[in-house]
Amino acid sequence: MATNLTGNSTTGEEEDDALFGLNIVVPIGIIIAIIIIIAIVGNVFTIAAFIKDRKLRSTYNIYIVNLAVTDLLLGCLSMPFYAVYTLKTHTWPFGYHFCKAYMVIDFTLCLEAVLVMIILSLDRLLLLKQGSQYMHKETNKVACIKIAISWVISFLLYSPAIIGWDIWTGQDSNEPGDCDVQFAYNFDFTMATAVIEFGIPFICLSVLNLIIYLEIRKRIQAKENSKKVPKYQPSSIPVTGTSGSNPVNGDTSKSQVEQQRGAAQGTTMQNAVQPIQDTQKMRGVRKDTKAAKSLGLLVIVFAITWAPYTVTTIIISACEACVNEDVYEFLNWLLWTKAALNPFLYAYNNQRFREHFMYFLFCFRKRNRVHTEQTVSTVS
Incomplete structure (x- = not known):
């Protein structure tokens, strides 16, 4: 029979002695509050930008928004309750049954964040491999189905x-x-x-991003090689005909002139179109490179924030006394900082997200300024 956590036999004095002192609680509480606020505000901005801007509603950004929703729920549900647990010297005041519900939510959200990273990497690889067919195969409906499956898997693994x-x-x-x-x-x-949860996804992410990198390098090399190939330049050979003395030769000369003019015009048009095609290809390569860098940053942040926690969890399961409890809690919060860092990565790698973030910030700042001016005028 499970023990109800509300049945804690610790006396009031012992409980007070067990709590952190104010000199520890205040700075830790401020840091935790900042992380939670950034996670909530940043991911709300991401979701609001996606809803507001139709041009952001691509398949790739659907996955990004799903990741933002996951991080937002972590900021609203997982972090605040665990902050109380942390600041009360690792004492859970919310009872046994809520602990179960809390753990189900937290583990599901954390695993979902990992699966979305894999889906994002696979999506970028499919874009590079399928080319023009990508838009027809990877529709928004397909993206929603993948997201639904990932949530089911995330729930079933731990719950x-x-x-x-x-x-x-x-x-x-x-x-x-x-x-x-x-x-x-x-x-x-x-x-x-x-x-x-970590080993297989990390290997998958590393392999997928390596393939993406090699594919982009191949495209860049192909582009550089195409520049080295000399383009055909037709020679303008003057055609002299003796139309006066030889009508047949004169007709032939006119026909040759017309053919040369047609070829010259076709070549001119081809030479005019070629730079446009080259520019479009170059833009495509740059766009793919930027997307790969964006994804690479997300993967690096994932590895840095998740690896220490995962390794420590394995060590604790074998030897509980081998890891300091405060160190373990720090690594737990390090894992959650990813939810606060991801919106900065979206803004850094996507100009439209960045513009919307600035708009939301300035809008709030403008409202605050108007409110301040109204307050001053009322006082005066």
Whole structure:
């Protein structure tokens, strides 16, 4: 039978002694509050920009918005409750059943963020491989289906174990006042889920982005080689005919002149169109390169924020005393900082997102200025 976490037998004085002092709570609380606010505001801006601007509603940006929704939910649901748990010296005050619901939500959201990264990488690769066929095959409907499947997978990987582990085993591994998954100290299960959640996705992301990089390099090389090939320049050979003395030769000369004029005009048109085609190809290559860099930054941030937490989780499942609890909590918050960093990456890599972010900021600033002016005029 699971133990209800509200049944904590700790006395009031012991509880007060266990809490962090104000000199620790205040700075940590401020840092956590800043992370939460940035995560919420940044991802709200991302979603609002997508809704406001029709030109942003591409298949790729549908995945970006899904990632923003995931990060927004992390900022609204996971981080605030865990902030209380952190600041109360790792004491969970919300009860056993809410702990279960909280863990299901948090693990589902975190895994969804990982799966979206894989979908984004696969989408960029399909764009490079399929070319013009991409728009016909990878429609918005297909994107929504992929997103729905990813949410189902994210829920099914952890949720059954989170909900029923203590029921199946008949043991509650959590101490009173604590909130953690019941399988936290089962090495085999933790190792398997870590491989599924981080190991395999990280390998997939590395391979996909390497293929994307090689494909773009191939396009750039092909473009450079095409520049080295000398283009055909027709020679203008004057045709002299003796139309007066030889009518047949005169007719032939006129025909040759007309053919040369036609060829010259065709060549001129081809020479005029060629630079436009080259410019379009170059723009396509630059666009693909920029998209690849954007995706690469997302993957790098994912690796930096997730790898330490995942490795530490595996170590704790084998040796609980080997990792300091405060270090583990820091790595947990480091993982969540990705939700706050991602909107900056969207704005950095996409001019339209950046313009909308600036618009929202200036709009709020303008409203604040008007409110201040009205307040001053009322006081005076």
